[in-house]
Amino acid sequence: MKIRKNIAISENGFIFNPLTGDSFSINETGVAILQQLKDGVKSEDIVIFMMNEYEIDKHSAEKDLTDYLSMLKSYQLTENE
Amino acid sequence: MKPHYESPFIQKLNAGMLNKFGSRTEYIPVKHIDNVPVAELMDTFGSPLFVISEKTIRQTYQKALKTFKMRYPKVQFAWSYKTNYLDAVCRVFHQEGSWAEVVSRFEYEKAIHNGVPGNLIVFNGPDKSKEDLKLAVANGSLIHIDHFDELYMLIELMEQIKDKTARVAIRVNMDTGVYPQWDRFGFNYESGQAYNAITKIIAQEKLQLEGLHCHIGTYMLTANAYAVAARKLCELAASFQNATGNSIKYLDMGGGFCSSNTLKGSYLQGIDIVPTFDDYAEAITNTILQFGFKPNELPLLILETGRALIDNAGYVLGTVLATKRLSNNRRATISDIGVNILFTSFWYNHRISPAQDFTHHAEETALYGPLCMNIDCLRESIVLPLLKKGDHIVVHEVGAYNMTQWMQFITLRPNVVMIDMNGKPHLIRKSETLDTIVENEIVPEHLL
Numbered sequence: 001m002k003i004r005k006n007i008a009i010s011e012n013g014f015i016f017n018p019l020t021g022d023s024f025s026i027n028e029t030g031v032a033i034l035q036q037l038k039d040g041v042k043s044e045d046i047v048i049f050m051m052n053e054y055e056i057d058k059h060s061a062e063k064d065l066t067d068y069l070s071m072l073k074s075y076q077l078t079e080n081e
Numbered sequence: 082m083k084p085h086y087e088s089p090f091i092q093k094l095n096a097g098m099l100n101k102f103g104s105r106t107e108y109i110p111v112k113h114i115d116n117v118p119v120a121e122l123m124d125t126f127g128s129p130l131f132v133i134s135e136k137t138i139r140q141t142y143q144k145a146l147k148t149f150k151m152r153y154p155k156v157q158f159a160w161s162y163k164t165n166y167l168d169a170v171c172r173v174f175h176q177e178g179s180w181a182e183v184v185s186r187f188e189y190e191k192a193i194h195n196g197v198p199g200n201l202i203v204f205n206g207p208d209k210s211k212e213d214l215k216l217a218v219a220n221g222s223l224i225h226i227d228h229f230d231e232l233y234m235l236i237e238l239m240e241q242i243k244d245k246t247a248r249v250a251i252r253v254n255m256d257t258g259v260y261p262q263w264d265r266f267g268f269n270y271e272s273g274q275a276y277n278a279i280t281k282i283i284a285q286e287k288l289q290l291e292g293l294h295c296h297i298g299t300y301m302l303t304a305n306a307y308a309v310a311a312r313k314l315c316e317l318a319a320s321f322q323n324a325t326g327n328s329i330k331y332l333d334m335g336g337g338f339c340s341s342n343t344l345k346g347s348y349l350q351g352i353d354i355v356p357t358f359d360d361y362a363e364a365i366t367n368t369i370l371q372f373g374f375k376p377n378e379l380p381l382l383i384l385e386t387g388r389a390l391i392d393n394a395g396y397v398l399g400t401v402l403a404t405k406r407l408s409n410n411r412r413a414t415i416s417d418i419g420v421n422i423l424f425t426s427f428w429y430n431h432r433i434s435p436a437q438d439f440t441h442h443a444e445e446t447a448l449y450g451p452l453c454m455n456i457d458c459l460r461e462s463i464v465l466p467l468l469k470k471g472d473h474i475v476v477h478e479v480g481a482y483n484m485t486q487w488m489q490f491i492t493l494r495p496n497v498v499m500i501d502m503n504g505k506p507h508l509i510r511k512s513e514t515l516d517t518i519v520e521n522e523i524v525p526e527h528l529l
């Protein structure tokens with residue numbers, strides 16, 4: 001899944017979507033994952049990234065990532081591939 | 082060390098709603114109850130778990146008693162058994178000086194079992210058998226007659242009992258300006274039914290009318306309704322005095338004071354709108370004091386307060402079983418606290434706190450129980466910090482009606498502990514097991 005190119009992410013967790021005019025707040029984990037997505041990292045690798053960065057097991061990481069990606073999609077922050 | 086993990090989270094910011102959704106919630110984690118760590122309680126006694134604070138019961142009781150005694154010389158509480166009849170709870174109230182108020186043979190026997198002298202038991206309710214009445218007469222209990230069938234049954238019974246009188250009161254229902262009017266219990270005031278019942282009792286040698294009783298409703302949001310009710314009972318007492326020359330010994334105003342829970346559908350928080358003990362006390366005692374009883378004939382004021390005395394002393398602790406997304410992407414959180422053990426979630430939007438630290442992100446979620454039933458919803462919508470499987474939650478103000486109205490349905494009822502005045506938890510009701518349930522079942526031989 002890819003993040004739209006024109007989405008602005010601030011370091012303290014605010015996102016602005018110029019397409020819809022919506023703004024969002026995300027937490028630290030959310031920012032980190034969004035950055036990975038921007039860099040084009042694949043989902044499987046983001047799970048590994050999460051396990052390296054945080055104290056979390058594979059299943060929980062996968063579950064949380066799936067949930068997060070579904071929210072990004074519902075907010076139209078992602079691009080159709 | 083790796084940084085503390087929090088699930089990735091995104092929340093849309095809506096103009097004007099920043100406070101409600103984007104930023105910090107008003108909640109602080111509740112990690113202790115009476116200084117006992119919540120996590121420790123759950124480790125020891127399991128989840129879900131009911132917790133009762135003995136200290137809170139005593140403090141609330143003493144505050145209520147003081148509020149009334151400051152204004153009126155003769156006040157007596159009678160603990161409403163149906164509100165919470167766990168023995169340990171009842172005994173705290175009895176130690177504080179409460180009589181017992183019961184509405185069935187089962188509750189009556191429980192009061193006796195808890196050491197309450199028979200003459201300090203108020204026996205209410207529409208369901209008293211001849212045998213029940215016989216027992217109550219023998220023990221000198223206060224029989225609050227609910228309907229004419231009961232009155233006539235008692236009259237017949239007394240013909241067979243020698244050397245005893247029955248101490249009775251009638252329950253009176255009335256218009257107090259509050260809708261809906263509770264008119265299914267007792268004798269109606271406005272229609273003259275109540276006075277007819279009194280006349281009938283006066284004519285009975287072996288029936289002694291000691292009191293007048295009402296219970297005008299529950300969770301009464303207007304204290305003034307009690308002023309109206311007290312006034313009407315005073316009028317009846319005066320009529321009785323005119324007819325007999327005797328005074329009524331007590332007026333029992335029943336229960337019905339609000340706890341600070343928030344009713345479902347109420348926009349305002351309960352704590353901001355419910356009358357205080359002072360408001361109720363002022364309404365009731367002013368009315369009686371100003372009615373014009375002679376000082377030596379002031380009736381004893383009995384109160385059967387239930388929920389307002391116990392709700393805030395009860396908590397239920399639970400564990401998050403799962404989180405998921407509903408079809409519209411709303412968050413849903415499933416905990417192990419179901420409506421089967423938390424009956425009051427049908428009436429109240431209970432306050433719920435996380436039991437561990439959390440970050441400033443909060444999310445609107447539906448909060449469901451563990452039952453495989455659509456009705457099993459504790460809160461249709463609540464803003465909570467990000468919760469994950471295994472996290473603990475604390476539901477507040479659940480002391481009234483849950484530990485009596487809970488159902489053994491789908492799952493078993495959990496442990497109940499009471500934290501004593503020194504902060505020591507005691508198991509006061511063991512969780513049920515399969516045996517608890519099948520013990521009362523009998524399988525016919527051909528199915529064995």
Ligand SMILES: Cc1ncc(COP(=O)(O)O)c(C=O)c1O
Nearest residue numbers: 161296299336337385386387388
């Ligand atoms: C006769 C009677 N007294 C007292 C109570 C206690 O009421 P509450 O919990 O509203 O104070 C009840 C409850 O229904 C009742 O029926």
